[in-house]
Amino acid sequence: MSSAVSLTAIPGVPDIRNGDDLSAILGDCLDRAGMPLKRGDILCVAQKVFSKAEGCIIPLASVTPSAEALKYAEELNKDPRKVEIVLRESTRVVRAFRRPDQNEGTMICEHRLGFISANAAVDESNFGEEDAAMVLPPDPDASCARLQRDLSHRFDAEIGVVMTDTFGRPWRLGQVNVAIGLSKVPATIREQGNTDAWGRPLQVTEPALADEIAAASGLVVRKNGKTPAVLLRGLDWQPADSRGADILRKKQEDMFR
Incomplete structure (x- = not known):
C-alpha cells in the first residue's frame, strides 16, 4: 500500500439539477481548478449529487x-x-x-x-x-461506471469512482462516509494467505478498502461547504470488477439476526 496519499475537495461544483451531466460538470471543475485526472486517481462523489442528477427526489x-x-x-x-x-x-x-x-x-x-x-x-x-x-439512485454501481468511463476518456487516464453516503455504525457514536457504489475500485483487499511483519500467516485480515477511501474523503468535506466530490491521489491499488454489494456481509454470516 502507499505510504502517502492526498485528499482534495474539488472546488466550484455548482448545485446539481435533474438531468445534469455529472461527467461534464465535474470534468469542467477539475479543469478550472488545474486538477486534471491522472492514472490511478480515485474520485469520491457524494450520493446526493447522483440522486439530484438522476431525479431521485x-x-x-x-x-x-x-x-x-x-x-x-x-x-x-x-x-x-x-x-x-x-x-x-x-x-x-x-x-x-x-x-x-x-x-x-x-x-x-x-x-x-x-x-x-x-x-x-x-x-x-x-x-x-x-x-x-431524496432516495438513493436505483443502481449506484451503474452511476459510478458511467462517470468512471466518461472521465477516464476525457482525461485519457484510468481512474476509479466511489459513491459515498453517510451511515451510522452499530455500537459506535457518530457517522462516517461509506461506499455504496463502485467502479474499478476494489471493495476489499484480501490478505488471507499473506504474512504479518513477524511472518505469521494472516487468516481473516481483509481491509475494507472502499469504505476506508469513502471515510477518508469525509475529512475534507463539510455539510455546508458544497464540496460533494473529492480527489484521492497516491494510493497504490489495482482495478477490479467490483460492486457496492461486494462489501456486504452474507446473510448466513449475520450473527445478530
Whole structure:
C-alpha cells in the first residue's frame, strides 16, 4: 500500500439539477481548478449529487401513505408520507423505536440494495428543496461506471469512482462516509494467505478498502461547504470488477439476526 496519499475537495461544483451531466460538470471543475485526472486517481462523489442528477427526489405531496406507514408514523411521531417512502425503499424493517428523549423515532431498515441504515437512507436535508425526500439512485454501481468511463476518456487516464453516503455504525457514536457504489475500485483487499511483519500467516485480515477511501474523503468535506466530490491521489491499488454489494456481509454470516 502507499505510504502517502492526498485528499482534495474539488472546488466550484455548482448545485446539481435533474438531468445534469455529472461527467461534464465535474470534468469542467477539475479543469478550472488545474486538477486534471491522472492514472490511478480515485474520485469520491457524494450520493446526493447522483440522486439530484438522476431525479431521485420525491415531493411529499405526491405520496399516499399505506396503512403500514400510518401505523409506524403514529408510533414514531414521523410524517406518514416520509415513512411510506422509507417502506418503499426497504425490503424489511429491522427495528423501529422512539426513545423518551426523541421528538421523532428511527426506523432501521434493510434497503433494497442490501445496506442496513437508518430510514433506508431516505433524506430530507441538504439538497435544497422543501417538502420533499431524496432516495438513493436505483443502481449506484451503474452511476459510478458511467462517470468512471466518461472521465477516464476525457482525461485519457484510468481512474476509479466511489459513491459515498453517510451511515451510522452499530455500537459506535457518530457517522462516517461509506461506499455504496463502485467502479474499478476494489471493495476489499484480501490478505488471507499473506504474512504479518513477524511472518505469521494472516487468516481473516481483509481491509475494507472502499469504505476506508469513502471515510477518508469525509475529512475534507463539510455539510455546508458544497464540496460533494473529492480527489484521492497516491494510493497504490489495482482495478477490479467490483460492486457496492461486494462489501456486504452474507446473510448466513449475520450473527445478530
